[in-house]
Amino acid sequence: MSNPGVIAYDAGDVRVIDLPEPQPAADEAVVEIAFGGVCGSDLHYWRHGAAGQSVLREPMLLGHEVSGTVVAAASDGSGPGAGTRVTVHPLTPRGDGATPWPADRPNLAPASTYLGSAMHLPHTQGGFARRVALPSRMLHTVPDALPLARAVLAEPAAVAWHGLGRAGEVPGKRVAVIGSGPIGLLVVAVALHHGATEIVATDLEPAPRRIAESLGARTLDARDHEAIAALHADIVVESSGTVPGLAAAIAACRRGGTVVMLGLQRHGAVEAPLATAITRELNLVGSFRFGDEFDEVIAALADGSLAVDGIVTHVLPASRALEALEIAGDPSVSSKVLLAFDPAV
Template identity: 70%
Template sequence: MTDNLALVAHAKEDVRVEALPEPQPAADEAVVEIAYGGICGSDLHYWLHGAAGQSILREPMVLGHEIVGTVRAAAADGTGPAAGTRVAVHPATEIDDGSAPYPADRPNLSPAGTYLGSAARMPHTAGAFARRVALPARMLRPIPDGLDLRLAALAEPAAVAWHGVGQAGDVAGRRVLVIGTGPIGALAIAVARHHGASEVIATDLHEHPRALATRLGATAMDATDAAGIAAVHADVVIESSGTVPGLAAAISGARRGGTVVMLGLQRAGDIAVPMATAITRELTLVGSFRFTDELDDVLAALADGSLDAGAVISHELRIEEGLRALEVARDASVSSKVLLSFSAADDDRGADA
């Protein structure tokens, strides 16, 4: 058996590829052989800053929550999929600790909820960037026949985008503006197209993501074209850059009576926002945080081809090249979604895609 290599964050600018002990599952956990993992912005933040927002790294933590693989040992308590089942992973755990009320149908808002690969709590919630991991059986979602694991690796971030677009209501027949065409913004384009938007316009600072937006069926704009963005008059704006200028651009690009979905996570603390414009245009500003059960819809749409998102994958590197993969993923001018492959080193799937 190959070493159980994993990508582990130890501190700011200290991420290592190292071998872990074999997983020892609890009764309600299955052992999953991970095939692919997508690098997320939060993984980059733990590497570059030792923190993702207010989640500060205080002990070594395996990164990664965008993962797919195959069940090698089913949960001993009989729950979840059988051995041999290909699965995607819903990385959230709902925890109601009584500290704050939240809607029962929105478990993503549970006040004490955890997420794979998160340093929000002590002990940290380990991620799944490893060849073999033990995961709660309730997290596992069978992948439909005909959907390959590589494409299925987009399911978790696509579910984030699906939830975000859904926060605007029905977008069929509407003009949608996406601010920021990183991986989530690119997937928001694909989701908006899937949901029947009449037109999608997308902005970014770099040529590579603008070219990707065009491949996904959007009209691409330079994010510095303030006059052009203001002239869009979008029915729905998906702000996915998570930047203060991006939020200002989103408000500027919305038509009167339009909706702005704040999908990109802004920095902590107060930020300057053109609220007078939002008020006088009677804009609806709505937040979007992770997702609930959209993962199942995404898997079905990827499987039947109605969600055309494969172009979002820009690179694939083996786990042995984990540090290089982080370097590639941090450069938005050359990459979109970067995948880690956890196959053995003699497998030829690890070349850049």
């Protein structure tokens, strides 16, 4: 049986090739992947051969948003058994022996690895293949009520969940979301789940604004600077990862409010209206990946309290991975794009 995988070789060079069967270590299970979600980092590796400071130096299997079924349990007896439906927490926290980090925040461990990341050499191979060997500790059971096509959203939803959590209490608050890409839309969904009284989402494109509205947000064109500045939101989540988006987030926040910097800004110096942040006594907080929220997110997806209908806009077979990357890279036509590794899908 073939084992197609999506491999990034260099900028503009992503290929679907037949991989050897995985050879698991004792603490690894073999997982038959059903779905993989295309993330912004996958797009960066495809377009630029790098995601920030993580530069491709050898071929790498893409993908860290995956769901599937265990077909061979770990031989050391750890983790779920064969036949268990799972989704994957792709982080391996690791210190560097020198840099301090809070032990209760594994996402901040300075030498961590992440599936489908070129940060380290050798690269950490990802999950975009029909069958992969994964550490059993990464595998989280998916409840029967949760389809695998929705369970694959657990990883990006956890990013949104963690980001909003960085702002503190949400019930009764007015929340603004700058940028309505897949992560921004998931922030809208999480804010609704957490009890925000009003949510306003911005974007340059009409299509993501329509999805945000279907989730329950009011929307603004990201170019309507006057309306954004008039929001006076209690919590603003910057999810675009752009310099104008950061400026808009600060402008949209009420005095004494909180701006969560969720979207990853470019490397190096970034211009921002810090005088405004100072005189308004804004709390500017960063948010990076997520920690122990993963099972909470899975449960909320399973019971429907985290409503994500409409965020997945395209599902393509893995054989059409290049087409999927093209579609995912055009926010005017897509939001979250999934690869289906099951030939029957």
